[in-house]
Amino acid sequence: MELLNHMAYFVEVVKARSFRGAAEAIGMPNSTLSRKINELEKFIGLRLLHRTTRKIELTEAGQIYYERSRRIIDEARLAHEQLGSLLVQPQGILRISLPADFAVVILAPIIKAFSDNYPGITFDFDLTPRNVDLVSEPYDLAVRMGNLPDSGIIARKLGSLTRSLYASPDYLVQNGSPRNPNDLKDHECICMRQDKSGEWHLQHKEDRIFVKTSGRFQMNSIGMMRRFTSMGAGIALLPDKIVGEDIANNKLIRVLPDWKGEAVTIYALTETRLVPAKTQVFIKFMRKNLSGE
Missing domain, CATH: 3.40.190.10 (Periplasmic binding protein-like II)
Structure with a gap:
């Protein structure tokens, strides 16, 4: 990449026919540009430019290098432009x-x-x-x-995804509503397999509590959990984004609304x-x- 940059600087110098003009076009100090061209010549092992106080001229090697370099820089610039358009409308x-x-x-x-x-x-x-x-x-x-x-x-x-506790109205009528997180141990809880040993981490403001739950149903499907919960099978910790329709249709009710479960990343x-x-x-x-x- 450094060699390509030095090559681009050389092309700009030749186009401008002066270090000062090229430096202004690039936005680089004249002394820095001159040093980079010196580094390029040392790397190649040949002098590319004849420098005088009034102008610069290409050496024979410089003329050959310029023709090749100009094509390479143009191709590199075209590649960047094409990639830029690809980012706008990728295929x-x-x-x-x-x-x-x-x-x-x-x-x-x-x-x-x-x-x-x-x-x-x-x-x-x-x-x-x-x-x-x-x-x-x-x-x-x-x-x-x-x-x-x-x-x-x-x-x-x-x-x-934020998660909250939900149950169906029928389940709550038959089993009552938990008044605090510790009451969940007396309820049928529907758990994800990923919930370690049926343990739910709940939070209310700065308060955090670990609740050991139990239940007959354990699964790895959010959709299945939502369905079982809406049918009255128990209380579940569900992502809030997926239950809007069930809440609107009175199939699910938020339980312990002051408490939330750990968010799922x-x-x-x-x-x-x-x-x-x-x-x-x-x-x-x-x-x-x-x-x-």
């Missing part, structure tokens, strides 16, 4: 691994809006909870929630930090819509 197939319930309930409208903004991108979704191998399998990225396994995969935070996983434009703009769009950035 190609975007292959994404997504957790099914989360994708259907929350991500689907966001991805639809993204597709409207970027008509050059087509999509291939794999809705699966398994940890796909981003190195050996043909995915551009995976979207995952919660704690991540320790690996060499690059994780970018997209946002987080959403990540975009990629094999490397150097991702193509289609992946860059997707991650940026998801982050904006999931975190409000």
